[in-house]
Amino acid sequence: MRPLLTAEDVAEILRVTPEVVRDYAQDGLIRHRKLRDSKRSPLRFREEDVEEYLARQEVRPVWDRPADDGAPAVSVPARSHGPMGQSARSAARRRSARAAQAKEMAASTTTADGQ
16 A cells, blocks of 8 residues: 655645645545544545546646656646636635725725715
8 A cells, every 4th residue: 555645745746835735625626535533634645546636637747757848837727726726715715805805995984984
């Protein structure tokens, strides 16, 4: 049995950050295992599951090509990711935070105008 990969290992293979890998796992894009039954449990990934994800994306893993071949970083499909390769959930979180901030600013402007 091969050793399990950490989020950092998978991030290096996919050329993304570990946070993006965790988002992919939570969104169900990459199968994963938890070491313990808790929310903060570290995630582990089988190499086969990462290869399966890459096959669905129609890209080659980093370990299949030489480092100096000038190949672009692993691309992600536009349908499941927002701008800059963010997961759809991360992009939604940012949009709702911006909307709340705009609402606060509008409320403070209205209060300031009313005085």
